[in-house]
Amino acid sequence: MAFCPIFCCGKSFDRKQRGKKQLSWRVFSLKELHAATNNFNYDNKLGEGGFGSVYWGQLWDGSQIAVKRLKVWSNKADMEFSVEVEILARVRHKNLLSLRGYCAEGQERLIVYDYMSNLSLHSHLHGQHSAECLLDWSRRMNIAIGSAEGITYLHHHATPHIIHRDIKASNVLLDSNFEAQVADFGFAKLIPDGATHVTTRVKGTLGYLAPEYAMLGKASESCDVYSFGILLLELASGRKPIEKLNSTMKRTITDWALPLACERKFSELADPKLNGNYVEEELKRVIFVAILCSHSQPERRPTMLEVVELLKGESKEKFSELENNELFRSLQAADYNDGASVAEDSSDFISEEKETKHELKENIGLADAHNS
Numbered sequence: 498m499a500f501c502p503i504f505c506c507g508k509s510f511d512r513k514q515r516g517k518k519q520l521s522w523r524v525f526s527l528k529e530l531h532a533a534t535n536n537f538n539y540d541n542k543l544g545e546g547g548f549g550s551v552y553w554g555q556l557w558d559g560s561q562i563a564v565k566r567l568k569v570w571s572n573k574a575d576m577e578f579s580v581e582v583e584i585l586a587r588v589r590h591k592n593l594l595s596l597r598g599y600c601a602e603g604q605e606r607l608i609v610y611d612y613m614s615n616l617s618l619h620s621h622l623h624g625q626h627s628a629e630c631l632l633d634w635s636r637r638m639n640i641a642i643g644s645a646e647g648i649t650y651l652h653h654h655a656t657p658h659i660i661h662r663d664i665k666a667s668n669v670l671l672d673s674n675f676e677a678q679v680a681d682f683g684f685a686k687l688i689p690d691g692a693t694h695v696t697t698r699v700k701g702t703l704g705y706l707a708p709e710y711a712m713l714g715k716a717s718e719s720c721d722v723y724s725f726g727i728l729l730l731e732l733a734s735g736r737k738p739i740e741k742l743n744s745t746m747k748r749t750i751t752d753w754a755l756p757l758a759c760e761r762k763f764s765e766l767a768d769p770k771l772n773g774n775y776v777e778e779e780l781k782r783v784i785f786v787a788i789l790c791s792h793s794q795p796e797r798r799p800t801m802l803e804v805v806e807l808l809k810g811e812s813k814e815k816f817s818e819l820e821n822n823e824l825f826r827s828l829q830a831a832d833y834n835d836g837a838s839v840a841e842d843s844s845d846f847i848s849e850e851k852e853t854k855h856e857l858k859e860n861i862g863l864a865d866a867h868n869s
């Protein structure tokens with residue numbers, strides 16, 4: 498087993514940090530988790546991700562949990578599990594889904610989290626809860642700022658800093674008060690202090706992937722900023738990151754949003770489900786920040802610290818600078834995204850290790866687009 502020492506002893510936490518949120522984590526027995534989930538009953542299943550299924554459960558004290566059960570046992574999964582566990586064990590913030598415990602018995606590897614009763618942002622925007630229209634504008638704004646603060650913590654305050662690498666609507670969970678909890682650190686890797694980026698395997702979800710990450714496998718904090726920009730556009734507009742135009746062509750959400758932002762057509766950008774009930778100044782902030790975040794050139798993107806400041810409207814000067822940015826003065830979509838558009842069908846999720854640029858381009862259906 499590849500458990501790290503931090504995980505085994507559980508004493509390396511900063512006690513003050515721990516006290517801020519959930520109590521400390523603990524080891525669960527398999528028997529206890531079987532009892533809590535009705536033997537991992539199909540009816541308890543919340544969903545399935547890249548590494549396994551997630552089940553709802555209830556402990557003897559009445560508290561509700563979500564148990565992630567790894568599906569296939571292999572050395573690779575073992576490594577991912579210990580990575581996730583090590584990272585989760587260290588990180589505590591009000592907007593990050595924290596680990597409640599784990600179980601490692603025989604061939605079973607399970608991670609226990611608090612159950613988020615309002616499920617994922619994805620389920621409200623496009624899934625099972627979308628018809629209920631529970632996300633009014635103030636909730637959306639709160640989710641935007643909360644998730645930005647969670648990611649800011651990963652990038653700027655966790656030691657060492659952490660790149661999430663799979664920011665997307667299904668990884669933003671919502672608690673009973675619709676407070677955002679950024680989840681799924683299974684893909685995250687710890688960045689050594691001082692390093693600006695790590696070149697490593699590409700993992701992420703199509704539509705949210707920064708072009709330089711998709712093409713070259715260069716993961717950095719600015720890749721998360723890019724994905725967060727897509728998520729903000731999705732939150733404000735209710736649209737999916739990639740929209741199918743016809744049988745062969747797809748359009749990205751940024752290609753759709755930029756011309757409307759340039760023409761200041763905010764009512765067309767807002768999710769129709771809001772029925773016009775939004776604060777225009779806030780919507781404007783979200784849209785401009787989102788588009789800047791998802792700029793094709795990483796150096797043009799803001800940091801997450803700046804994103805939080807802008808979203809909160811803390812600096813009027815910085816916002817007016819942003820509003821007057823040349824990006825929003827005229828239609829410069831081609832310059833903004835280097836002429837990239839998504840053509841042809843492609844899979845939604847890239848999970849395999851891709852060694853070459855060519856393989857990558859083929860896989861995400863962006864062949865040649867970014868070079869034009």
Ligand SMILES: Nc1ncnc2c1ncn2[C@@H]1O[C@H](COP(=O)(O)OP(=O)(O)OP(=O)(O)O)[C@@H](O)[C@H]1O
Nearest residue numbers: 543544545546547551563610611612613617667681
């Ligand atoms: N703590 C939780 N509370 C409530 N629902 C949860 C919780 N954790 C996960 N889920 C739900 O379980 C499902 C599977 O989650 P999981 O993190 O395994 O995969 P994913 O995020 O959908 O995909 P991927 O593995 O590609 O990131 C998702 O629909 C997610 O919303």
